Amino acid sequence: MPEGHTIHRLARQFNDVFAGQRLEAASPQGRFAAGAKRITGQELLQAEARGKQLFLHFDHQLTLRVHLGLYGAWDFGGDENFRGASSIGAPRRIGERELGAEAGEYSGPPAPVGAVRLRLVSQHGWADLRGPSVCELITESEFATQLAKLGPDPLAIEPESEAVFRETVMAKGTPIATLLMDQSVLAGVGNVYRAELLFRARLNPWLPGTKLSTGELTTLWADAVVLLERGVRDGRIITTEPEDRQRNETLHYVYKRNGLPCLKCGTVVELSEIAGRKLYYCPNCQRAN
DNA sequence: TCTGTATGTCAAA
DNA sequence: TTGACCTACAGAC
Numbered sequence A: 001m002p003e004g005h006t007i008h009r010l011a012r013q014f015n016d017v018f019a020g021q022r023l024e025a026a027s028p029q030g031r032f033a034a035g036a037k038r039i040t041g042q043e044l045l046q047a048e049a050r051g052k053q054l055f056l057h058f059d060h061q062l063t064l065r066v067h068l069g070l071y072g073a074w075d076f077g078g079d080e081n082f083r084g085a086s087s088i089g090a091p092r093r094i095g096e097r098e099l100g101a102e103a104g105e106y107s108g109p110p111a112p113v114g115a116v117r118l119r120l121v122s123q124h125g126w127a128d129l130r131g132p133s134v135c136e137l138i139t140e141s142e143f144a145t146q147l148a149k150l151g152p153d154p155l156a157i158e159p160e161s162e163a164v165f166r167e168t169v170m171a172k173g174t175p176i177a178t179l180l181m182d183q184s185v186l187a188g189v190g191n192v193y194r195a196e197l198l199f200r201a202r203l204n205p206w207l208p209g210t211k212l213s214t215g216e217l218t219t220l221w222a223d224a225v226v227l228l229e230r231g232v233r234d235g236r237i238i239t240t241e242p243e244d245r246q247r248n249e250t251l252h253y254v255y256k257r258n259g260l261p262c263l264k265c266g267t268v269v270e271l272s273e274i275a276g277r278k279l280y281y282c283p284n285c286q287r288a289n
Numbered sequence B: 001t002c003t004g005t006a007t008g009t010c011a012a013a
Numbered sequence C: 001t002t003g004a005c006c007t008a009c010a011g012a013c
Helices: A004-017 A033-039 A140-148 A161-170 A176-181 A191-200 A214-234
Strands: A024-026 A044-050 A053-058 A063-067 A073-078 A086-089 A116-121 A125-130 A134-138 A270-274 A277-281
Touching: A004 A044, A004 A053, A004 A073, A004 A086, A004 A214, A024 A033, A033 A116, A033 A134, A053 A140, A063 A140, A134 A140, A161 A176, A161 A214, A176 A191, A191 A214, A191 A277
Parallel strands: none
Antiparallel strands: A024 A116, A044 A053, A053 A063, A063 A134, A073 A086, A073 A125, A116 A125, A270 A277
16 A cells, blocks of 8 residues: 555565665566666665655665555565565555465575566565556666655654645645645655545645644644554554544545545545545535634 | 556646 | 556456
């Protein structure tokens, strides 16, 4: 599920199992053959996540930039050091079946299944990338350019993050629902977190950024930090509080709950569209003031 | 076998 | 604002 929490989990996974090692790379699908060749034999120095982008820094000064888009996913497997195969990204069946490690012996990665853009292999395991919208090798200056395009990331807080977020939002007349999905305003939030953050803050999605108060934005930022950190911990997006979850398994307040009663007030949750993306909200809890 | 859908983003119109 | 693109899968036929 590729919102920011997913990418930060991936960075952690790469640092855990691949950092400090020389890797072999291949592009079974063929579309990244040249890049794979340039990665082969290089040591992975560090993996880094910013918003929805994953950066793998190699020791020849080149960085692999990966964006999963809507469909991308990484699958991992290997020996006991990998502690079970896992799949991180969009929902996938491939890669979730039991692999070598389960059988007790690891004899190298399996034959690639489907369209594997990039396969990274170390002595102890492998990672397969499918369906990314971006997979490219970039220079240090291109890396800096990419970072500069991104707004503050609630999972990579810097001293001025909250203030930058507040000031950017308050300077724009764009609806807050659109601003929350704008990666130059807030990096890492996607459609699920957007809907849930607005509901939890009881904010009307169409409220222009200029109409929000400092207090409301401080609360919104703090809640983004809480929710994304939970996402990293849980490996999925759970935004309901335990007391609202007791009677069922509902993980979200409004996302994909259109036509169902709001967990707080019982009003039917509505589905609308804004900037080409689906927007879920409770017309009562989030009515304009 | 075909269609619709998905937690994303960009360029063209 | 729309279409294009990346990929796999569920459900309809």
